[in-house]
Amino acid sequence: MQKTALITGASSGIGYELAKIFAREGYNLVITARRENRLKPLKEELESTGKITVHIFPADLSKADTPKKLHQFVIENNIPVSVLVNNAGIGDYGLFKDSEWGKLSTMIDLNIKSLTHITHLFIPELLKHPKAYIMNVASTAAFQPGPLMSVYYASKHYVLAFSEAIANELHDNEITVSALCPGPTESEFQDTANMEKSKLFDRFPVATSQEVAEYGFKSLMSGKRVAIYGWMNKISPKFISLVPRAVVTAVVRKIQERND
Numbered sequence: 001m002q003k004t005a006l007i008t009g010a011s012s013g014i015g016y017e018l019a020k021i022f023a024r025e026g027y028n029l030v031i032t033a034r035r036e037n038r039l040k041p042l043k044e045e046l047e048s049t050g051k052i053t054v055h056i057f058p059a060d061l062s063k064a065d066t067p068k069k070l071h072q073f074v075i076e077n078n079i080p081v082s083v084l085v086n087n088a089g090i091g092d093y094g095l096f097k098d099s100e101w102g103k104l105s106t107m108i109d110l111n112i113k114s115l116t117h118i119t120h121l122f123i124p125e126l127l128k129h130p131k132a133y134i135m136n137v138a139s140t141a142a143f144q145p146g147p148l149m150s151v152y153y154a155s156k157h158y159v160l161a162f163s164e165a166i167a168n169e170l171h172d173n174e175i176t177v178s179a180l181c182p183g184p185t186e187s188e189f190q191d192t193a194n195m196e197k198s199k200l201f202d203r204f205p206v207a208t209s210q211e212v213a214e215y216g217f218k219s220l221m222s223g224k225r226v227a228i229y230g231w232m233n234k235i236s237p238k239f240i241s242l243v244p245r246a247v248v249t250a251v252v253r254k255i256q257e258r259n260d
């Protein structure tokens with residue numbers, strides 16, 4: 001039976017590149033995001049090889065009923081999902097006190113609630129396979145507090161902790177769980193998070209979405225529970241653990257502050 005990967009946030013950036021990689025590796029796909037006009041051409045491109053089938057599910061995953069609808073779509077179409085990639089996520093740059101509640105609330109719903117609900121709904125499907133995989137896209141933001149993006153950093157702490165915990169629980173069930181932790185990466189994220197002028201992207205090496213996705217795929221398949229992209233990003237959590245937390249937090253704020 002051909003394997004199927006379900007990828008959220010596949011209309012751009014890391015998710016888009018992950019879709020191309022899973023297709024290359026012979027997986028059928030279910031791809032989801034809000035922009036149908038991005039998912040359709042990707043489906044056509046990936047199916048043009050004649051080797052795989054791509055289902056698209058355009059939807060807003062921050063809405064409470066979407067995870068159930070997505071699950072229902074997969075069940076009704078009899079799609080045997082053995083890989084779940086929870087990639088969709090957004091950020092928001094600015095002081096917490098000045099942030100718009102609507103955007104913060106959507107971020108929590110998307111980055112935390114929807115990711116958790118989808119995982120919960122799909123574990124029974126994954127358990128039907130002798131070997132299954134979950135990739136949750138966290139971030140290097142998961143390792144320290146992030147002034148000026150406080151809710152985003154905290155949401156990624158959640159994704160990392162949740163992933164490590166269920167990796168432990170699901171190990172005996174032959175489900176590999178990997179938390180992918182990219183550092184700054186070229187994608188549409190900077191624009192949607194309103195952080196194009198943050199020093200983070202000026203002063204630190206910026207990976208391409210393709211590089212991150214290739215690393216994420218390899219890490220997932222090799223069973224890496226916490227997959228941090230890039231050597232600087234890898235040593236940073238070790239260094240951070242040696243420094244007082246208030247100092248780390250102050251440094252992150254400096255890094256996040258705009259140039260102007």
Ligand SMILES: NC(=O)c1ccc[n+]([C@@H]2O[C@H](COP(=O)([O-])OP(=O)(O)OC[C@H]3O[C@@H](n4cnc5c(N)ncnc54)[C@H](OP(=O)(O)O)[C@@H]3O)[C@@H](O)[C@H]2O)c1
Pocket residue numbers: 008009010011012013014015032033034035036038059060061062087088089090091110137138139140181182183184185186187188189190192209
């Ligand atoms: N870029 C970075 O520097 C960086 C660093 C660390 C971690 N990450 C994480 O990597 C993941 C992918 O981000 P990216 O960098 O590839 O950014 P991106 O290019 O902005 O991609 C985000 C994806 O999420 C989808 N999405 C956003 N809101 C959604 C919603 N309400 N419902 C359904 N889908 C939604 C977007 O599609 P639609 O707009 O079509 O819905 C898009 O496909 C995120 O979890 C992000 O936190 C990014």
